[in-house]
Amino acid sequence: MAHPPLVSVIVPNYNYATVLRLCLRALTEQTHPALEVIVVDDCSTDDSVAVARSFPDVTVLRTPTNSGPSTARNIGAEAARGEILMFVDSDVALAPDAVATALAVLDSDPRIGAVCGNYDTVPLVRDSLVKDYRNLYRHWYFKIAEGSITGFLSTAILAIPARIWAEVGPWNPRLDQSEGADVGERLTDRYEVRMTSSVIGRHDDDANLRIAVYKVFTRTRVHIPFFLNRRRVVGVVTSAESGTGLASWLAAATAPLPLLFGAAWAVLPALLLLVWLASDGRMYRYVWRIRGLPYTAFFAAMHLLVNLTIGVGVAAGLVQWACSRRFRRLYDQEAVTA
Template sequence: MKISAVIPAYNSAKFIRAAINSIQAQTSKVNEIIVVDDGSTDDTEQVVKEISSAIIYHKQSNQGPSAARNKGIELANGDWIAFLDADDQWTTDKIAKQIQTLQAYPQLHLLAGDMTEIDNDDQLITKSVLAKHHLLENFQHLAGKPIPNALAALVKKNFIPTGTVLVKRQTLLEAGMFNAEIRFGEDLELWAKIATHHPITCLPEILMLRRQHGNNATQANERILIDLAKVMGSIRCYAKQQLIEQSVNPDQLVAEAYWTLGYWHFNFGKRREAARAFAASLKQQFKLNSLVFFLSSFLPTPLISTIRAIKQQFAKPL
């Protein structure tokens, strides 16, 4: 078993040393570290080359993290790939725990795990993200076993942090790697492709410290929701039968994604965009609630405000 660690980096000089150090400090060593510099304009290259000449460093024009990870996968010599973002860190026994799990369940193609969130000063924000989303107990019960109906679980809530993943390189290649056309949710799309055909698991143990700061992509809500609708449509396209077998309605999956996007637009007064999203939701699956919001998108803003005020008044306890 040969493991390649892939780090996509963009203007990461401030944090990448800690990320690389966390890989080098593993109790079970990886075979190579690959840094794909995605067009940095700071001292990222200098910092990386100061750390070790053994690190494989590749610089390319800025194309986004998916393209950078894909390049790392292409450059890798390992038969297993582990990912880590340049501002995050692994716990020292991350790889060891995953190898131990693989020895118990060799049929696994992908292993993820829990993570802790920290701020820019390394102060604790969230001790366990799985616990935060009420998922920890279920994974504790599984204790590393392959997740039953993993695809259905993933489309309900993406429980796989990319920086905790250890995955077969060949499986990544067969799945088409990361979709560089999608900026948000491209990881969910890839994990769902893999879970459609292969056993995966998520360990109920902290494998990574994820740095949460203002530049994290997950804070761009509108673009996330737009891409989420694309991702759900993609998943339905390649895994429709598997979704049905796992008691998930594929059309409802896509319809709900468009409804959520429409509701976001509606709440922020973007009525034209809201109407388009609600229409897309209705096209996938008819629901009275979607129709009501679609029609409401054409009402004057003062009238909507009046209706909301009346609704809130009746909602107050007598």
């Protein structure tokens, strides 16, 4: 009987000691028997290293300086011995069958070069409505993308054969918010990438509204050169966190019209908001079905804030792209392999 392939699980970490313990405990409970777990700590200032070392079968590496998750993942990939690499963020606790299921998907079709997993609808630590919204929305976003995907990768749960990673890696060390777009483009040019909710984990997203909004803004802004340098201008609007933001941006832009020209003009932003809500009607029905009406109203308000933040991020990114040659070259290949 053939031996099961060794899977190297690479966990980049920075100051996530509490949830890192949950992440590593979940890896000890995987049904796949041949597992190598590598934690790459990015110079944490909490007790993350002690937490990782408390698991006797975990290899603990450290970055020389605080350098971001891309550098940490690259260090882990270089040290890995497995036939399969599985990148798992330190704030994700995989379901017990996640590794085994990812391998089964890879084995199901030789054209599949990587498998992306999904988040559970419930956060790993359920202590914030903001966190709850972020997890549920991302679950939905990945759920409707199930099947073959192009371009963007979900980097939090990603399984890929080591031989393929040798072709498409490494992670761009200059990117810490949009590295999935960079690797995803190289990967999907050569192989099929499968998104599936059968590979799932609970995720501890941002509980703080300010931090969550800032991340949305930053991720949107840094995607601008990725799209514009590839002449995919439509992607600026349709990617990032949502594909339906334009109507909400127009509603915000026209909101002052009633103050300037009279109450009758309130119809225009109201209609635009209705268009925005209707464009994601399937998502809101899903949320209503599993969480009820009051939560759905909160979810819609959060989603509006996120969409408006994306609009600001697009504007800031366009300005930066026009003014900064360095920003325009953010995704240049030579920066990745240098």
